[in-house]
Amino acid sequence: MSTRQRRRVTIADVARQAGVSTTAVSKVLRSAYGVSPATRDRVRAAIDELGYRPRAAARGMRGRTYTIGVLLPDLRNPFFPDILDGLYEQLAATDYQAIIVTGGPDAKAESRAIDALVDRQVDGLLMVAPRVARARLEEVAGQVPSVVLGLHEKSARYDTVLDDDEVGAELVVRHLIGLGHRRVAHIGRRAVGREIRAATYARVMREHGLEEEVAVAMTSCSEEGGHEGARELPARSPCPTAIFAGADQAAFGALRALHEAGLAVPADVSPAGYDNTRLAALSQISLTSVDQDGAVMGRTAGRLLLERVEGRTTAVRFLVTPALVPRRSTAPPPDDVN
Amino acid sequence: MSTRQRRRVTIADVARQAGVSTTAVSKVLRSAYGVSPATRDRVRAAIDELGYRPRAAARGMRGRTYTIGVLLPDLRNPFFPDILDGLYEQLAATDYQAIIVTGGPDAKAESRAIDALVDRQVDGLLMVAPRVARARLEEVAGQVPSVVLGLHEKSARYDTVLDDDEVGAELVVRHLIGLGHRRVAHIGRRAVGREIRAATYARVMREHGLEEEVAVAMTSCSEEGGHEGARELPARSPCPTAIFAGADQAAFGALRALHEAGLAVPADVSPAGYDNTRLAALSQISLTSVDQDGAVMGRTAGRLLLERVEGRTTAVRFLVTPALVPRRSTAPPPDDVN
DNA sequence: GAACGCGTGGGTAACGTTACCCAAATCGGC
DNA sequence: GCCGATTTGGGTAACGTTACCCACGCGTTC
Numbered sequence: 001m002s003t004r005q006r007r008r009v010t011i012a013d014v015a016r017q018a019g020v021s022t023t024a025v026s027k028v029l030r031s032a033y034g035v036s037p038a039t040r041d042r043v044r045a046a047i048d049e050l051g052y053r054p055r056a057a058a059r060g061m062r063g064r065t066y067t068i069g070v071l072l073p074d075l076r077n078p079f080f081p082d083i084l085d086g087l088y089e090q091l092a093a094t095d096y097q098a099i100i101v102t103g104g105p106d107a108k109a110e111s112r113a114i115d116a117l118v119d120r121q122v123d124g125l126l127m128v129a130p131r132v133a134r135a136r137l138e139e140v141a142g143q144v145p146s147v148v149l150g151l152h153e154k155s156a157r158y159d160t161v162l163d164d165d166e167v168g169a170e171l172v173v174r175h176l177i178g179l180g181h182r183r184v185a186h187i188g189r190r191a192v193g194r195e196i197r198a199a200t201y202a203r204v205m206r207e208h209g210l211e212e213e214v215a216v217a218m219t220s221c222s223e224e225g226g227h228e229g230a231r232e233l234p235a236r237s238p239c240p241t242a243i244f245a246g247a248d249q250a251a252f253g254a255l256r257a258l259h260e261a262g263l264a265v266p267a268d269v270s271p272a273g274y275d276n277t278r279l280a281a282l283s284q285i286s287l288t289s290v291d292q293d294g295a296v297m298g299r300t301a302g303r304l305l306l307e308r309v310e311g312r313t314t315a316v317r318f319l320v321t322p323a324l325v326p327r328r329s330t331a332p333p334p335d336d337v338n
Numbered sequence: 339m340s341t342r343q344r345r346r347v348t349i350a351d352v353a354r355q356a357g358v359s360t361t362a363v364s365k366v367l368r369s370a371y372g373v374s375p376a377t378r379d380r381v382r383a384a385i386d387e388l389g390y391r392p393r394a395a396a397r398g399m400r401g402r403t404y405t406i407g408v409l410l411p412d413l414r415n416p417f418f419p420d421i422l423d424g425l426y427e428q429l430a431a432t433d434y435q436a437i438i439v440t441g442g443p444d445a446k447a448e449s450r451a452i453d454a455l456v457d458r459q460v461d462g463l464l465m466v467a468p469r470v471a472r473a474r475l476e477e478v479a480g481q482v483p484s485v486v487l488g489l490h491e492k493s494a495r496y497d498t499v500l501d502d503d504e505v506g507a508e509l510v511v512r513h514l515i516g517l518g519h520r521r522v523a524h525i526g527r528r529a530v531g532r533e534i535r536a537a538t539y540a541r542v543m544r545e546h547g548l549e550e551e552v553a554v555a556m557t558s559c560s561e562e563g564g565h566e567g568a569r570e571l572p573a574r575s576p577c578p579t580a581i582f583a584g585a586d587q588a589a590f591g592a593l594r595a596l597h598e599a600g601l602a603v604p605a606d607v608s609p610a611g612y613d614n615t616r617l618a619a620l621s622q623i624s625l626t627s628v629d630q631d632g633a634v635m636g637r638t639a640g641r642l643l644l645e646r647v648e649g650r651t652t653a654v655r656f657l658v659t660p661a662l663v664p665r666r667s668t669a670p671p672p673d674d675v676n
Numbered sequence: 677g678a679a680c681g682c683g684t685g686g687g688t689a690a691c692g693t694t695a696c697c698c699a700a701a702t703c704g705g706c
Numbered sequence: 707g708c709c710g711a712t713t714t715g716g717g718t719a720a721c722g723t724t725a726c727c728c729a730c731g732c733g734t735t736c
Contacts, residue, residue, distance in 0.1 A: 008481075010692055021716045026694055034714060056458040057398030058692030061721040065395065067458065075419040075438075076616075084413060084440070097454040100413075100438040102422070116435040120394040120405065120458075143346075223616060252620060259621035278414075278561060282590060283597035284622045348722055359686045364724055372684060396722030399691040 009052045018046035029054055030063075060121045068098045068305060069122035069144075071113055073129055074222060075102055077249045079275040079294055083128060083149065086298025094306065096123070107131045114140055124305035129221075131191055145308035147301045152196055159304040159316040163292035168322035169200035169244070172272050172290055175324055176242040177204070180332045181270065183213050185240035187229035187250050190218040197246045197274065215240060219250075226253025230271075234261040241269055241333035248273035248280045248289055255285070266331035276325050286328040292320055347390045356384035367392055368401075398459045406436045406643060407460035407482075409451055411467055412560060413440055415587045417613040417632055421466060421487065424636025432644065434461070445469045452478055462643035467559075469529055483646035485639045490534055497642040497654040501630035506660035507538035507582070510610050510628055513662055514580040515542070518670045519608065521551050523578035525567035525588050528556040535584045535612065553578060557588075564591025568609075572599040579607055579671035586611035586618045586627055593623070604669035614663050624666040630658055 011029075015022045020039060027035045028043040035043075046052075056065045068091065072080050087098055101117055103110035111132050117125060122144060129150040130137060140146055141157035149161045176184050184205065188198040198216055205214050215236070217229035226245055230253065233240050245251035251273030255265065263269050273280055276291035300318045307316075349367075353360045358377060365373045366381040373381075384390075394403045406429060410418050422436070429436055439455055441448035449470050455463055460482060467488040468475060478484055479495035487499045514522050522543065526536040536554055543552050553574070555567035564583055568591065571578050583589035589611030593603065601607050611618055614629035638656045645654075 008692095011694095012692080022693080023695095023716055023718095024714085027715085030694080032694095036714060039715080053453060053457055055398075055692060057395045057403065058721095059694075060393075060395030061399065061692075061723095062694035063721095064694095065458075075413065075422060076416065078414065078416075081413040088440075088442075097439070097451075099458075100440075101435070102426075102438075104426075113435075115391060119391055120403075120437075252617070255622060256620055265622075279590070279617065282594055282623070284593060284603075285620070346722095349724095350722080360723080361686055361688095361725095362684085365685085368724080370724095374684065377685080393722060396691095397724075399693095399722075400724035401691095402724095 008055070009050045011052070011054070013050055014043065014046045014052045017050055018042045064123045064309075065121050066095045066097060067120065067122045068096050068124045068126065068302070069117035069120070070098050070100045071103055071110070071117065071125070071127045071130060072100060073103045073110070073131070076222065077247065077275075078277040078279055079248065080128060082277070082294025083298035083301070086295035086300070087126065087302040088298075089295070090299045090302030090306070096306070098126075103130065107133070111136060118143055123309050126301050126305060145305060147304050147308070149297060149301055151194060153194070154315075154317065156315045159301075159308065159318070161297050161301045161304065161318045161320075163297070163320045163322050165196040165322075166200045168274060168290040168292065168324075169197040170204050171322065171324040172244050172274070172288070173201050173204040175288070175326060176244065176270060176272065176330060177208050177210070179242075179270065179330060181242040182210055182333075183215070183238060183240040184210070184242040184244060185215040185217070185233055186244045186246070187217045187219065187226055187254060188246040189221045189225075189250075197244075201244055213240075221247040221250050223249055223253040223256075226250030227257045228253070230254035230257035231261075233269075234258075234263060239263075239269070242330065243269060243271040245271060245273050248275045248277040248287060251287055251289075252279070252285075255287075266329055268334060270330040270333070272330050280325075280327070288327045288330040289325050290322045291325050292322045296320060346393070347388045349390070349392070351388055352381065352384045352390045355388055356380045402461050402647075403459050404433045404435060405458065405460045406434050406462045406464065406640070407455035407458070408436050408438045409441055409448070409455065409463070409465045409468060410438060411441045411448070411469070414560065415585065415613075416615040416617055417586065418466060420615070420632025421636035421639070424633035424638070425464065425640040426636075427633070428637045428640030428644070434644070441468065445471070449474060456481055461647050464639050464643060483643060485642050485646070487635060487639055489532060491532070492653075492655065494653045497639075497646065497656070499635050499639045499642065499656045499658075501635070501658045501660050503534040503660075504538045506612060506628040506630065506662075507535040508542055509660065509662040510582050510612070510626070511539050511542040513626070513664060514582065514608060514610060514668060515546050515548070517580075517608065517668060519580040520548055520671075521553070521576060521578040522548070522580040522582060523553040523555070523571055524582045524584070525555045525557065525564055525592060526584040527559045527563075527588075535582075539582055551578075559585040559588050561587055561591040561594075564588030565595045566591070568592035568595035569599075571607075572596075572601060577601075577607070580668070581607060581609040583609060583611050586613045586615040586625060589625055589627075590617070590623075593625075604667055606672060608668040608671070610668050618663075618665070626665045626668040627663050628660045629663050630660045634658060 011022050011025050014025045025043050028040050101113045103113050125144045125146045127148050134153050138157050146158040148158050186201045219225035219229045251271050254271050272288040274290045276289040280287040280289045349360050349363050352363045363381050366378050439451045441451050463482045463484045465486050472491050476495050484496040486496050524539045557563035557567045589609050592609050610626040612628045614627040618625035618627045
C-alpha cells in the first residue's frame, strides 16, 4: 500500500557526501564561523543533492529550533492578520519560522497554550493581548525571549509593543460627544487592571460632565462578546445613542444586536470600533474606527524578538500613535433624543 | 537584571523524586502499558511537585511530538476559524496540540511552510485547501500522516475531507438563474485542475442555454482577489447582473468593488458567496452564501488524523453536503436589463 | 514442584544536532 | 626562517526522551 518510508537524510549523510565532518556541515547550516568558502560550497552542494533538511527536534536538543511562537487570543479577530503580516515580513529574510497557537476562552487555557509553545522550545515568543496574569508573563519571559503586544504593563523581562490606547479611546469618545451624543456606552474586554480604553472612556465622559451617562459592558472582544454587550442596551431606558466598542470585531457583534433590536445605524445608534480592520472599511459596514498600524506593530515585534534571540536583555517599549477614521456609522444623534 | 535561568526539570529528576526509573516515568507520561496504579500515582505526584513538563524536542528524537500541524492558505478567510474550532474540539481530550502555519502567496511558499511543519516532526498534518501539486501532497503524506481538506483529488496516501462543491455551486447558480439573472459571472480561485466550482458554474450555465454569458475571473480567494475580479466587470458591456464568488471573502472584495463603481446591491448586481461565514450573516452585508459545516469538517479531520497517528493506513474520504442560504444580497435583476 | 505466563519495572542504547575543545595548516611580521 | 596568531576542520560528549529487551516475583497449571 504505502511505499517504504526511507530513513530521513541526516547531517552525517551530508558530511559523507561532501567528504567533511558533521561539525563542518553544522557550521554551514548555522552560518557559523570557521568554514572556508570552498568547504561551504561543497557542503551546500551535498545538501542540495541529498535534499537534506535539518530536524528541528534534534536542533532543539542542543541549540535553537529556529521557531518563533505566536500566541493569539483567537483566530476570528481580523486585526491579527495585520500583525502577522508584519511579523512574517520581518522573519522572511531569516531562517525563523512562525507558528501560531490560539489561547482559548480563559486565562487557564491560554496558559496551557503558552506552555505548549515553551515545551516546543520556541526561540522567541510573541504574545498578543494575553490575558494571563502579569506574573505569569514574567515567568514565561524568564524562560523564553518574549514580546508582549497590546498590554500597557511595563516589565524589565519582556519587550512591549503597543498602541496608545488612551489617545485612541479619547479620539473616539470625543468624536462621538462632538457629534452631539451624550448617552455613549462602552463595550470592552474584561481584563483586570488592563482596561485602558474603558478607563479613558470614563475619564473623557467625566470631563464632559457626562459621568451620569457612563455605561460599560465588559465582555470579550469577540463578535459574540460585542453582541452580548450590545443586546442589553436597547432595553435600557433611555437607550444609548452611541456605542464605543473596544474592537471592530466586537462592534460587528453590536451591529448584529442593533439590527435584531430594529435599531438603524446611524439614525438611531452610532457605533464605533477600534483597530480599523479592513472589514470596517467595507462600504456596507462603513464603521468609524481607530487605526493602529498592525503591520508596523508586527514588524517591530519581530525585530525585537530577533534582537532578544541574539542576546539583548534590556527591555524595550514601542508605542504606536493611533488615528481616528470617521465613517458613516457615526452621525449626530436623532432629534427626538430627550 | 534577569534572574538565573534554572535548568529545566527533566524526567530523571522526576524519577529520582518518585524513587523509580526514568522508564517508569516515561511510561506514565505516555499512558503506556506496564506500570502499577501505585507507581503511576507516585510518579504523578512527583510530576506535580516538581512542575515537570516533557520537552517536545527530546520526545521527537525517539517518539512523538504530540503536535498536529495545520496549514492554512491565509489567516484572513473567516471560514478557517470554523474548521479550527472543530479540530480543537476533537483534540481537546487528547495530549495533542495544534500549531498553525500559513502558506503564503504561492505554491512555492506554501511548500516551504509544509516543510517547516515536517521538519518540526508534527505527528499529523492537516492541509487546508493547499495549492501545491498533487505529487507534493503524496510525497508529504508518505512522511507524515496527513489529511487534506477541501480538495477533490483522490489519494491512497492521505485522507480527504471536503464539501460537495458541485452541489454547492449548482445551488448558487440555479438560485441566481431562478431569480431571472442571465448574465451571471464567476470569481474563483486559480488552481489548475481544481476549479470544481468554476466548472460547475460553467456547466449549469450551459444547461440553461447561457453558455454565451459565461464570464469567469480566476484570481485568489482573498478579499483583494475578489476586488480585483469584480473590478473589471462593470466595465463590460453589458455588465453582469449577478456574481457567484467562490468564497465569502472574495465576495466581500467584490462588494467593495461594486460600491466603488457606484453599483447598488442587489438593485444593480446580486453577489453571492460560499462558506456561509458569520460575516455573511451580518445584516449590513446579508450575503447569500452556501453553508458548509466547517466545525464538522474540522472535527472529522481531527478524528481522521488521530486514527492515522494510531496506525490506520487506508484512505478515507469524508464528504459534507452543502446547503444554500439565501439572503438579501441576491434579488431579481433590474427591469431595464436588455 | 517444576514450568510457564503475566504483570512490573529497570538498564541501556539510540535519535540528530550542536557546543566545546583541540589539532593541523596557513599566514604574517620581524 | 622562526614564532605566534589566525583560520579551518574534526572528535566527542552531551541534550532529554523513548524503544527495546531483559529480569524479577508471583500465581497458576500440569
